[in-house]
Amino acid sequence: MDKEWLKVFSWNAIETVLLDMDGTLLDKYFDDYFWEHLMPEEYAKKYNLNISEAKQQLLSRYKQEEGKLTWTDLDYWSKEFDIDIPALKEQVNHLIAVHPNVEDFLQFLRKENKGIYLVTNAHYKTLDIKLKKTEIGKYFDSVICAFDIGLPKEESAFWGKLAGLLNFRKENTMLIDDNEDVLLSARDYGIKYLILKARPSSRGGIRTSEHFPAISYFKELFNKN
Ligand SMILES: [Mg+2]
Numbered sequence: 001m002d003k004e005w006l007k008v009f010s011w012n013a014i015e016t017v018l019l020d021m022d023g024t025l026l027d028k029y030f031d032d033y034f035w036e037h038l039m040p041e042e043y044a045k046k047y048n049l050n051i052s053e054a055k056q057q058l059l060s061r062y063k064q065e066e067g068k069l070t071w072t073d074l075d076y077w078s079k080e081f082d083i084d085i086p087a088l089k090e091q092v093n094h095l096i097a098v099h100p101n102v103e104d105f106l107q108f109l110r111k112e113n114k115g116i117y118l119v120t121n122a123h124y125k126t127l128d129i130k131l132k133k134t135e136i137g138k139y140f141d142s143v144i145c146a147f148d149i150g151l152p153k154e155e156s157a158f159w160g161k162l163a164g165l166l167n168f169r170k171e172n173t174m175l176i177d178d179n180e181d182v183l184l185s186a187r188d189y190g191i192k193y194l195i196l197k198a199r200p201s202s203r204g205g206i207r208t209s210e211h212f213p214a215i216s217y218f219k220e221l222f223n224k225n
Pocket of ligand 1: 020021022023024147177179
């Protein structure tokens with residue numbers, strides 16, 4: 001499908017909506033702040049480094065795990081760095097925030113009787129902290145994390161396993177995610193309606209995509225019939 005479908009599609013064609021959490025429904029500023037500022041501070045303190053050394057070491061470790069399940073595995077990183085990461089996240093949980101129009105969009109989907117699923121690479125402990133803080137968990141038929149499937153969303157095989165679990169039909173399914181690699185893997189599997197959330201962080205820029213239609217805010221989706 002070309003990118004123009006977003007202007008003309010009908011919600012009647014959609015049965016199931018799969019939604020990413022970080023950067024899509026929730027402001028990615030929290031995650032960026034945590035991994036790029038708070039972690040380097042803690043790490044520098046613990047290992048007697050200056051901040052730029054700490055940043056450099058952490059970034060190169062993060063990079064090695066990118067696109068893998070370990071990337072979001074808080075237990076893995078806690079052990080790796082000998083820092084209690086869930087406890088550290090709790091300290092800054094006031095920064096966890098829902099993007100504009102998200103609750104209206106979720107209520108709209110409920111009213112339209114769509115199947116609504118939160119599908120995230122986030123670790124159970126991150127999910128707990130975020131759903132407790134934002135209270136959006138009540139809108140979902142179910143919450144699936146990549147650790148349940150055993151693969152990250154960047155792997156095409158993830159989507160076949162997910163379909164087996166949720167029984168969705170790929171030709172009637174929409175996925176919204178701020179990660180283009182995830183959308184590409186979902187496209188390989190055959191999910192038909194794919195949308196890039198183009199503004200993951202309230203303090204970052206707007207992304208564009210060659211392959212997928214993009215939205216900055218959810219109100220662009222639910223004002224149509
Ligand atoms: Mg995301």
